[in-house]
Amino acid sequence: MNFKLVFKLNGYILLFDAIAMLLPGLVALCYQERAGFAFLPVILLCLAVGIPLICLRPKNKELYAREGLATVAIAWVIMSIIGALPFFFSREIPNFVDCIFETASGFTTTGATILRDVEKLSHCMLFWRSFTHWIGGMGVLMFVMAIAPLAGGNNMQLMRAESPGPKVEKILPKAGMTAKALYGIYIGLTVLQIVFLLIGRMPLFDAVTTAFGTAGTGGFGIRNTSIGGYGEYIQGVVTVFMLLFSVNFTIYFLLIAGKFKSIWKNEELRMFAVVVITSILFITLNNFKLFGGFFEALHHSAFTVASIISTSGFSTVDFNLWPAFSKTILVLLMFIGACAGSTGGGIKVSRILILLKSLSREFMTLIHPRSVKTINVSGKKVDDDTVKHINAFMMCYVLIFAASVILISLDGYSFETNVTAVAATLNNVGPGLDVVGPAGNFADFSILSKIVFIINMICGRLELFPVIILFLPQTWKKN
Amino acid sequence: MNIIVVGCGKVGTTLVKELAAEKHSIVVIDTDPEKLEEIGNTLDVMCVEGHGESASVLREAEVDDCDLLIAMTRSDEINLLSCLIAKKLGAKNTIARVRNPIYADGINLIKDDLGLSLAINPELAAANEISRLLRFPSAIQVETFAKGRVEIMKYAIPEGSVLDELRIHQLRTHLKTTVFICAVERGDEVFVPTGDFILREGDIISFVAPIKVANDFFAKVGAVASKIKNVVILGGGRITYYLTKKLLESGLRVKIIEIDKERCEELSELLPDAMIINGDGTNNHVLHEERIENADAVLSLTGVDEQNVLMSIYAHQQVPDAKIITKIKHFDFDDVLRGMPIGSVVYPKHITADYILRYVRVMQNSWEASMESLHRIVDDRVEALEFRIRQQSEILGVTFADLNIRKGTLVACITRNGETFTPGGKDSIQLGDTVIVVTTHKGISRLEQILDSEMGI
Numbered sequence: 008m009n010f011k012l013v014f015k016l017n018g019y020i021l022l023f024d025a026i027a028m029l030l031p032g033l034v035a036l037c038y039q040e041r042a043g044f045a046f047l048p049v050i051l052l053c054l055a056v057g058i059p060l061i062c063l064r065p066k067n068k069e070l071y072a073r074e075g076l077a078t079v080a081i082a083w084v085i086m087s088i089i090g091a092l093p094f095f096f097s098r099e100i101p102n103f104v105d106c107i108f109e110t111a112s113g114f115t116t117t118g119a120t121i122l123r124d125v126e127k128l129s130h131c132m133l134f135w136r137s138f139t140h141w142i143g144g145m146g147v148l149m150f151v152m153a154i155a156p157l158a159g160g161n162n163m164q165l166m167r168a169e170s171p172g173p174k175v176e177k178i179l180p181k182a183g184m185t186a187k188a189l190y191g192i193y194i195g196l197t198v199l200q201i202v203f204l205l206i207g208r209m210p211l212f213d214a215v216t217t218a219f220g221t222a223g224t225g226g227f228g229i230r231n232t233s234i235g236g237y238g239e240y241i242q243g244v245v246t247v248f249m250l251l252f253s254v255n256f257t258i259y260f261l262l263i264a265g266k267f268k269s270i271w272k273n274e275e276l277r278m279f280a281v282v283v284i285t286s287i288l289f290i291t292l293n294n295f296k297l298f299g300g301f302f303e304a305l306h307h308s309a310f311t312v313a314s315i316i317s318t319s320g321f322s323t324v325d326f327n328l329w330p331a332f333s334k335t336i337l338v339l340l341m342f343i344g345a346c347a348g349s350t351g352g353g354i355k356v357s358r359i360l361i362l363l364k365s366l367s368r369e370f371m372t373l374i375h376p377r378s379v380k381t382i383n384v385s386g387k388k389v390d391d392d393t394v395k396h397i398n399a400f401m402m403c404y405v406l407i408f409a410a411s412v413i414l415i416s417l418d419g420y421s422f423e424t425n426v427t428a429v430a431a432t433l434n435n436v437g438p439g440l441d442v443v444g445p446a447g448n449f450a451d452f453s454i455l456s457k458i459v460f461i462i463n464m465i466c467g468r469l470e471l472f473p474v475i476i477l478f479l480p481q482t483w484k485k486n
Numbered sequence: 487m488n489i490i491v492v493g494c495g496k497v498g499t500t501l502v503k504e505l506a507a508e509k510h511s512i513v514v515i516d517t518d519p520e521k522l523e524e525i526g527n528t529l530d531v532m533c534v535e536g537h538g539e540s541a542s543v544l545r546e547a548e549v550d551d552c553d554l555l556i557a558m559t560r561s562d563e564i565n566l567l568s569c570l571i572a573k574k575l576g577a578k579n580t581i582a583r584v585r586n587p588i589y590a591d592g593i594n595l596i597k598d599d600l601g602l603s604l605a606i607n608p609e610l611a612a613a614n615e616i617s618r619l620l621r622f623p624s625a626i627q628v629e630t631f632a633k634g635r636v637e638i639m640k641y642a643i644p645e646g647s648v649l650d651e652l653r654i655h656q657l658r659t660h661l662k663t664t665v666f667i668c669a670v671e672r673g674d675e676v677f678v679p680t681g682d683f684i685l686r687e688g689d690i691i692s693f694v695a696p697i698k699v700a701n702d703f704f705a706k707v708g709a710v711a712s713k714i715k716n717v718v719i720l721g722g723g724r725i726t727y728y729l730t731k732k733l734l735e736s737g738l739r740v741k742i743i744e745i746d747k748e749r750c751e752e753l754s755e756l757l758p759d760a761m762i763i764n765g766d767g768t769n770n771h772v773l774h775e776e777r778i779e780n781a782d783a784v785l786s787l788t789g790v791d792e793q794n795v796l797m798s799i800y801a802h803q804q805v806p807d808a809k810i811i812t813k814i815k816h817f818d819f820d821d822v823l824r825g826m827p828i829g830s831v832v833y834p835k836h837i838t839a840d841y842i843l844r845y846v847r848v849m850q851n852s853w854e855a856s857m858e859s860l861h862r863i864v865d866d867r868v869e870a871l872e873f874r875i876r877q878q879s880e881i882l883g884v885t886f887a888d889l890n891i892r893k894g895t896l897v898a899c900i901t902r903n904g905e906t907f908t909p910g911g912k913d914s915i916q917l918g919d920t921v922i923v924v925t926t927h928k929g930i931s932r933l934e935q936i937l938d939s940e941m942g943i
Contacts, residue, residue, distance in 0.1 A: 064726055375761065375775075377763045377776075379753075380762065383755065386758075
């Protein structure tokens with residue numbers, strides 16, 4: 008392990024944190040809030056530790072796979088802790104573990120909260136909470152890559168570790184250019200959403216924080232009713248943008264380039280569309296008696312499906328009160344998650360697609376033992392290594408899930424609560440069912456459970472392996 | 487014409503033979519002295535030993551004076567290179583054989599830059615021919631004219647057919663069909679039949695007809711094979727690749743049995759909708775495990791002729807109703823194959839040679855009536871030619887009753903304004919027509935040559 012290089016890169020993260028915290032500081036100035044002073048010592052701390060780290064001169068500047076994975080995992084842990092400090096210093100969230108939970112939930116774009124009353128928080132803290140979503144959505148190291156010429160040649164290791172999806176590829180020849188392009192699209196869409204929300208007469212502060220929550224597919228609301236208190240137009244805009252942000256960003260690249268045929272041929276996008284549409288239909292048919300009319304039911308079903316499959320976790324109504332069939336579909340959607348290369352979480356549509364295809368291949372070899380079949384997605388071959396990798400991912404996923412459920416069950420809540428709480432955190436969704444439903448929160452869990460949730464969230468955001476590598480003894484050996 | 491042929495493998499030799507028979511002066515370039523000697527001994531051509539992409543060798547072959555250079559070596563790159571160099575050295579036209587599917591898309595982009603007149607892909611041509619055969623399972627052989635509007639087909643008259651003992655002019659009266667029978671093979675003999683000719687069972691007839699009429703004819707003689715849906719292909723070469731792509735597009739189910747594992751994986755990637763089986767097609771256990779008995783068509787397309795023949799015989803024995811197609815690469819014993827139950831036989835080397843021959847004839851042909859295509863119906867003995875009438879000529883407007891057409895030559899079909907008909911004595915050829923002529927004479931390249939030269943009009 009090249010510690011010097013890992014520390015150096017994490018120095019950039021601290022510096023980035025310091026700069027990022029200037030924004031909520033500004034918000035505090037605007038609203039004349041004393042809570043804003045909580046950011047000052049944290050910024051100073053970041054600078055004091057970060058600058059010396061950046062000045063480190065590692066002998067070997069090459070970033071290998073293990074350093075890449077470890078850097079990303081460490082960076083996310085550090086970010087969660089540093090980001091939690093303002094909440095703690097301002098005394099707005101008294102328990103330090105709760106602070107870390109809230110920040111990790113923000114950066115990992117989960118949107119699960121331990122706050123019983125969100126509206127009590129000051130503006131600058133609310134802004135910081137939502138802003139962590141926006142930063143975490145695209146990835147911090149990605150941002151660093153986009154603006155800072157990192158040491159060494161191949162930064163793809165960082166990008167692979169931080170971007171969701173089974174196979175991360177560049178869309179431009181240089182990793183730095185790719186990162187810039189992706190951030191460009193990200194910022195563009197966010198601004199677009201803010202404009203649409205402002206047209207709907209949403210206050211500027213609400214529009215910006217909601218857009219941040221949607222862009223990162225996070226789901227922190229600034230009101231206790233989440234998006235439920237706003238009008239239908241605003242809910243509609245949020246629905247559309249949640250879906251837009253859960254689509255592979257490469258699609259927008261193709262859209263700009265005018266390659267509509269490639270978009271049409273994209274199997275992941277097609278499957279995503281089919282899953283979304285059928286889920287909305289089934290849920291609407293199942294729950295329309297609860298609403299005033301069919302269209303109202305359709306509106307809320309569409310919002311909820313978009314919110315869950317994009318792993319945002321916003322809500323307009325308490326879907327915990329819906330019939331079991333609807334709730335079951337929603338829980339399954341949590342696992343599917345968004346498309347690879349988006350800001351969403353979950354297992355990812357493309358992984359499910361490849362798994363289904365490899366399953367059908369296995370079935371075929373039962374009937375035709377000699378048949379040879381490569382797995383193709385969108386006309387491109389998926390090599391066997393990727394399939395193997397996904398199988399390992401799934402196994403890992405199941406193990407972590409099971410272990411987490413067992414640990415959580417010590418708190419004595421219902422089975423539904425335990426399973427959906429783990430599903431909601433590991434898939435970065437936010438709300439689950441029962442106690443952790445849209446109307447509930449994670450406040451009453453024990454410290455141990457909260458730590459498990461924090462690990463789940465970071466595991467889910469970084470897609471397991473970067474976090475797991477931290478726990479492997481081999482990683483830390485010299486050779 | 488002065489023609490240089492670079493590389494005399496299977497196709498090259500076939501081509502040289504054909505071109506020599508048409509009285510062109512030919513120079514053959516090859517690196518193998520033995521092959522050259524063999525060609526030099528059997529054919530009236532000049533041989534030059536050396537590399538076709540070498541300028542000095544090309545100069546020795548007098549490339550500056552040549553009308554056409556045909557590059558037929560094993561390597562696409564050498565073919566393209568020698569065409570390019572020949573063009574720079576003064577060759578008027580060049581033809582290259584380019585068979586690698588990877589180049590298939592790119593070749594049209596660079597054709598003009600290379601000064602290439604024609605790039606021919608033998609495997610693609612063979613695949614097209616096979617896919618035509620599969621559209622008319624009853625026919626032994628199918629070729630198209632007039633941009634696919636007219637087909638020329640071979641059909642073997644089975645036992646107890648209504649065609650047995652029928653005179654040809656009775657086709658119109660008894661069967662009410664307008665198919666035009668242009669050749670009949672009986673044993674070793676070939677006839678260009680007149681109206682009084684009596685058909686017998688066992689005869690192989692060749693006829694020209696528009697697609698609709700052909701379908702109608704097959705229905706009337708009771709030879710309606712059900713439409714082909716399941717195709718089993720033995721061997722996964724390039725022909726298989728092109729063919730499968732075509733078949734999958736028309737909604738057929740294709741199963742490919744290929745022995746090489748790596749090739750299987752390649753095919754599976756290229757043809758995701760086909761089922762690829764890694765196994766030995768000569769192993770009957772594999773064939774039955776893959777339910778060959780449920781196939782509507784079995785195609786033996788491996789690289790080994792003997793294997794293809796044997797597998798086809800076996801397939802015919804196991805699935806008598808299926809359409810069988812056998813690819814023959816070199817094997818020259820057509821007479822032996824004729825009696826075997828191996829279905830339709832496809833010779834890629836002939837297909838390629840025909841294609842180039844057609845081009846050569848069109849090239850040397852005068853410009854008022856240009857030949858569009860040429861097909862050989864019975865080995866080398868009968869040819870069908872397609873002309874498109876673009877210029878005024880003395881032959882136009884004269885009724886067939888007044889035209890003095892050579893013996894052994896018939897006008898089979900005329901396509902005018904999108905309609906195809908068989909001409910009678912009162913019809914005449916008009917400007918803009920597409921005319922299909924069937925003849926036993928070789929070397930016809932202009933429509934006027936169908937007339938008896940001694941008697942004139």
